[in-house]
Amino acid sequence: MAESLLTNEAAVLPTAPRRESRIRAFWRPFVASRMGPIGLGILICVALCALLAGVIAPDGPFKLGAPRLIGPGEQGHLLGTDHLGRDMLAQLVYGARVSLTIGLVAASISLFVGVVIGSVAGYFGGWVDLVLSRLTDMFLIIPAFFLIIVVVATLGSGIGYVMVVIGLTAWPTSARLMRAQTLSLRERTFIQALRALGESGPRILFRHIVPNGIQPLIANASLDIASAILIEAGLSFIGLGDPNKATWGRMIFDGRTTILTAWWASVLPGIAIIVTVLGFYLVGDGISYVLSPRSRKVSK
């Protein structure tokens, strides 16, 4: 073979890269964020309660027969009973299932729709960008809660509808974030190089731009999950939640009138919501700490 091009010897490698595995490279700054692990701990507990609901409360959330409004710890009911004598703990754990599913499903819908609309608008530009951006602005501006109420009232308030509707009104923030990421990535050298190499547009968009641009959206997704849970609780509170599901919002509504005498009926589900939503915020904070430049080493 032709002798090596360079007159001097082969390029000396910088010291062998001590490469952290991808997981450790994520985990170390995530723990350093202090808030992240706390959030993760909370979410693991809530998830366990939701998964083990069948074990914790085998008879389900709506079992009647127990005396009404007995306090936490009385007569074997760890957290007492509500105005119909239904066990509070059972309702809370089954309520956890509803909240987590709605949060996760709604957030993944909004993430998926946001990524697709944002990346397509950002990459192709022109009138495509114009139409999609106006659509995004519209959803961003209208008060989502009222739109959800209208749609749920017209189409029905099954948990499926609620999830889809919340998802379909929460995507603008992710779309805007993804569009900004796509616009900046599109000008980056490695994307220009791929275009020059002849790689096809869609493949560049979905195999290179989206994977590189999606990180901040993951941190944002945790906020979407949290707001989905809060919106669902609001819907249930005003009676638009899924009637045949135990939801935290409805528990607060039911306990409203007897709050002075039986505080736990409304207070406990409220605390459950706060703890779960807080868990998602803290995990989100931890993820964005990992992604922020601050955690990278100071060079020069």
Next chain:
Amino acid sequence: MSENPLLDVRDLQCLFPLRKGLGDLARGKSHAVHAVDTVSFQMQRSEILALVGESGCGKSTTGRLLVKLEEATGGNIRFDGEEVGSLRGKELKSFRRRAQIIFQNPFEAFDPRLTLGASLRQALRIHGIGKNQAERDDRIASVMERSGLTPVQDFLARYPHELSGGQSQRIATVRAMLLEPDFLVADEPVSMLDVSVRADILNQLLDLRDRDGMAIVFITHDLSVARYIADRIAVMYLGMFVEIGPADAVIERPQHPYAQALLSHTLPVGDEEPVAAPVDIGGEVPTPVDVQPGCRFAGRCPFVFDRCRMETPQLKATSDDKLVACHLFDQPPA
């Protein structure tokens, strides 16, 4: 003007429309940035042409037009006799295989989430080069060895952030070479690298010209680098060629006032005496928006006279085997 040049560019033009406010729509006025305005030149194989100019002169845009990363708004480009402007789909893809580009920023040349091996294999897969993985890896290994990037396997396993600037730029050139192009645009490939590391890249390009017969358009703002690497130099100002000719003729005997100014202001190293008497041109580079007729350098040229403000000078042959666009050199016979 040889008969069938590899690359034949005629009156190339690229205008970027400025966002129209409602006011402009009403008045029907449209503003456009004249990034590249009627640029013409030819290129043979085994030749390096340097495009030299300050920021905003359109040298990068010209480079991107040549590999169709930008759409020209005027003029035409013939590559090996074939009109590039109308290429679409499969023809465009086969053109891309023969005309490649490397960029200024080596640290962002590769997708940060892929190893270098994956990025290089992707380049081959796009054009279906090599029947199977093994053959593709052999191709990659041989080109890597020729560029002195050994041990090959160690480089291929790395991620882009685990490389120095110089190494990244050399592997970016390797990726371009994998497609065995005939033509390469090098858009300021060394300006972000430390001086001590530039030699490898410049020598790599010189060897591509000498060994592979590559035609290279080398874009830079540094005349010393242009002198080292180029056979011919074209000096650009505000989207137009003002002087083009053999490298030594342009460096030692610049004729266009702007070329002289650029040379006289290039900082000497050590005790070299300055190249030319300092040509003092005032003011700043004007913005190329809604450019008026006449010579664009008129506002800053110490030798300006009335004809300069009315008529845009064309590239005219001068004694020294050069073309210069300046009325000082195309005086009508007195």
Next chain:
Amino acid sequence: MGRYISRQLASIIPTILLSIVLNFMLLHAAPGDPARVMAGKDNPSEEQIEAIRKSLGLDQPLPVQFWKYVKELAQGNLGQSITYKQPVFDLIMQRLPATLLLTVTSAVLALSIGTLLGVIAAQKSGRPVDSALSFSNYALFAIPSFWLGLIMIVIFSSKLGWLPTSGMRTVRADYTGWRDKLDVLQHLVLPVATLALVQIPIYFRITRASVQLQQREDYVTTFRATGIPEPRVFRRYALRNALLPTVTVFGLGLGFVFTGAALVEIVFAWPGIGRLTLDAVFRRDYPLLLGVYLVLAIAVSVAVLLTDIVYALLDPRIRLR
């Protein structure tokens, strides 16, 4: 500047048009026959339904109906409320002031407190004060507004008896003049406090992130090098640059606050749009529901436009381009 505002205006108009189209589609997506729905629950006779169908022109092709619908809208005619038998527009206009009083006061309160806390947290970033403030803001942001309302009523009305539990005025006493204003103020305290508390984290997070970003800008290093003491560099330059994003968020924040307001109005029986909407939901009063949604969409669009204009005035880079 003019070009910037004309561009913003140009983007608001299609947005409102799009929401009108969405509105019209939702009207027709209602299950069953809109005419029957419009006729209301107490099983009207076939002729009545037919009359309504004809009066609403539902028998004509959709585009014609849409055009008629838009023409009606242009004159502010949002249709007839089924339950109140009054024009939807008037109903809304009666209730809107109460909602605006609640939302604007709480938004301004939240903006000032949230921004102040954000600045403090950013200045002491990394130290215990910052983590405490950040954590408590996350917690505050996690509290459902309606639940917080209940707790506020229990503590400040029932237990301490300082403030009235609900409504906008004491029912029996018909005060006038400033005494009436004082009465409304007393009723306003708890709902505004609830709604403000839930919004503070929005402005806290934006301000804190923006201030931290500005502190890393080159001009801060320049001024520190010129010997201007750090607090003065922060007050005069970093803060002024940092508060710009908070202004834009205020416009969008109004969209969020209407959600919170609806729930808070229900908990505090505040006579605003929220309660009106709730009744409309249970009585399937579509014209009223869609009317509320449309009015709010336009209100928020106008608010966003106003904040964009304020932002353009504050930032010379936009004002002078």
Next chain:
Amino acid sequence: MTESVPLLELQHLGVTYRTDRGQVSAVDDVSLQVPMGASIGLVGESGSGKSTIAMAILRLLPPNARVDGAVLVNGIDLTKQPDRRLDREWRWRQLAIVFQKSLSALSPVHRIGVQMHDVLRTHEPDLTESQRKDRIEGVLAAVHLPARVLRSYPFELSGGMMQRTMIALGLVCNPPFVIFDEATTALDVITQSQILGEIQRLKEEFDLTTMVISHDVGVINATTDIVAVLYAGQLMEVAPKRQFFTAPRHPYSQALIASVPRLRGTKERITGIPGSLPDLAHPPGGCRFAPRCPHATPACMEHTPPLIQIAPGHMVRCTEFSMKADQDVTA
């Protein structure tokens, strides 16, 4: 030259950054004297620590930086002074700095005049409004800028005009010592050479002592009379400019100058320096240039050679010279 106290002296200056990848020693044992009226050039490539030195002098390093050694201005060690006193007595009064990125060097939402007045008012509060106005318009005129610059915002000026503004700002309190940290790197060829010419003229007019920091040997050649070469945080050679460009003694200096393509003379193939920068989180023992040095010997790898004087005003840090020096002593 009478033995006067140097305007600026660095004594074994060292800077270490605490990062999550460990301790990065960005500057290691730099000692340098800058006599009054001199203009010293600090030349070094990326990662050489030249900007870190400038920030260490003005004590503007980020919180995760630890500084060892002393920074003496007129014999007083700044590292020992409380920050408040630095603000009142040294920063901008004794030493000023012009940074590379001029377009973001001032606040984008304040007019330039407002910001310049603020700086002047901080240091000379007793000046009246009109006295301040004259002083500021005076320094603007010195860099050929029209007074209308005061009414404009930073985004309204070109790179060249903004950098001239920052030079004017640097002169407004007439400090005796001005540092130019890659001040013309972001500018075009012609604008850069014009501004470098102006800096030379201002040096006489305001009789300044200057430190020019750059990676470009052309800039150093045009503006300095003493050259200090930095590599990976270590000072490799200090020499008068003529000496440095005609007969550099340190292998790194020689290789650096050889890698620069010239506008004149024969066109021979340049070789550059193979290999790449050491990882400063785990600096190699001994001389940091040894892994890439063509004359490296095992001795270079063991211990870091000291900076020794081989001629008046000419210092070199290289085992070859320190060994020769030991032989002379023992011979």
